[in-house]
Amino acid sequence: ELKVEQNPLFLSMQEGKNYTIYCNYSTTSDRLYWYRQDPGKSLESLFVLLSNGAVKQEGRLMASLDTKARLSTLHITAAVHDLSATYFCAVENTGNQFYFGTGTSLTVIP
Amino acid sequence: DAGVTQSPTHLIKTRGQQVTLRCSPKSGHDTVSWYQQALGQGPQFIFQYYEEEERQRGNFPDRFSGHQYPNYSSELNVNALLLGDSALYLCASSLQGYTQYFGPGTRLTVL
Numbered sequence: 001e002l003k004v005e006q007n008p009l010f011l012s013m014q015e016g017k018n019y020t021i022y023c024n025y026s027t028t029s030d031r032l033y034w035y036r037q038d039p040g041k042s043l044e045s046l047f048v049l050l051s052n053g054a055v056k057q058e059g060r061l062m063a064s065l066d067t068k069a070r071l072s073t074l075h076i077t078a079a080v081h082d083l084s085a086t087y088f089c090a091v092e093n094t095g096n097q098f099y100f101g102t103g104t105s106l107t108v109i110p
Numbered sequence: 111d112a113g114v115t116q117s118p119t120h121l122i123k124t125r126g127q128q129v130t131l132r133c134s135p136k137s138g139h140d141t142v143s144w145y146q147q148a149l150g151q152g153p154q155f156i157f158q159y160y161e162e163e164e165r166q167r168g169n170f171p172d173r174f175s176g177h178q179y180p181n182y183s184s185e186l187n188v189n190a191l192l193l194g195d196s197a198l199y200l201c202a203s204s205l206q207g208y209t210q211y212f213g214p215g216t217r218l219t220v221l
Contacts, residue, residue: 001169004152033209042200043153043212088152096141097166098202098210100152 002027004091006101014109016078021104023072023089031092032072034063036085037103043088047074079108112137114203114213122219123191131186131216135203142184143210144176145200153200159184160206188218196220 003026013019023032031050035043047056049065049072056063060083062075072089084107090100115134123129135142141160145153155168159178178184182203188195196219202210 035212042214045209045211048209090152095166096143096158096204096206097155097168098143098145098153099155100145103152 002029002091002093002099004089004099004101006087006089006104008104009102010105010107012107012109013076013079015080018078019076021074021076021087021089021106023074023101025070025072025089025091025099027093028067028070029091029093030067032065033090033092033098034061034072034074035088035090037088038085046087076106079106081108081110084108114201114211116199116201116213116216118216119214120217120219122221124221125191125193127191127220128187128189129191129218131188131199131201131218133184133186133201133203133213135182135184135201136211139203139205139211140182141204141206142178142182143202143204144184144186145202146170146195147198147200147215149197156186191220193220 005024034046047063052067054065060077065072086103090098143158144156147153158166162178173189175187198215200215201213204210
């Protein structure tokens with residue numbers, strides 16, 4: 001079974017600082033997704049990464065994918081309070097089945 | 111476009127009972143997947159329906175079953191509820207092979 005690991009599990013950072021969340025997965029996949037979840041809410045799609053070397057940016061978030069290393073990163077630039085949420089990466093296998101990481105709970109402190 | 115909708119929003123059941131959760135996919139989507147998200151954990155894949163058939167199944171017991179209708183809407187049924195079935199149940203729809211969009215979820219509490 002495909003395993004997906006995220007680190008850190010918990011992240012507390014000050015506004016204005018930069019940080020990176022890491023997502024490692026155990027078997028070959030060319031599709032990786034990043035989602036945001038606010039408390040008690042559903043999942044909001046952030047990025048879809050479909051090939052090795054893919055990089056996507058939206059506002060203060062940038063995601064990248066290295067399929068050879070089986071690693072994706074979500075980089076946060078100059079964090080603001082509104083980014084506080086739980087972030088999940090998910091890897092899709094050839095059967096369109098999604099495997100989610102354990103999530104990273106991000107708290108941005110003023 | 112209403113997006114993915116789920117009903118009910120919240121549900122409270124007792125151990126041993128049966129429950130049915132419903133999902134309407136985003137317009138134009140033909141594939142529905144169901145996930146269980148326990149508190150503090152990532153979503154776990156239950157199964158996926160396409161063309162009214164179960165195509166993929168995760169590591170869940172037979173107490174979990176589903177159905178997809180010709181209009182692509184779907185149901186998740188759970189029999190003989192256990193306390194451990196308490197979770198947020200998420201439905202996601204997609205057009206086969208493309209990005210999944212998640213519904214708001216159904217919060218199930220088993221007492």
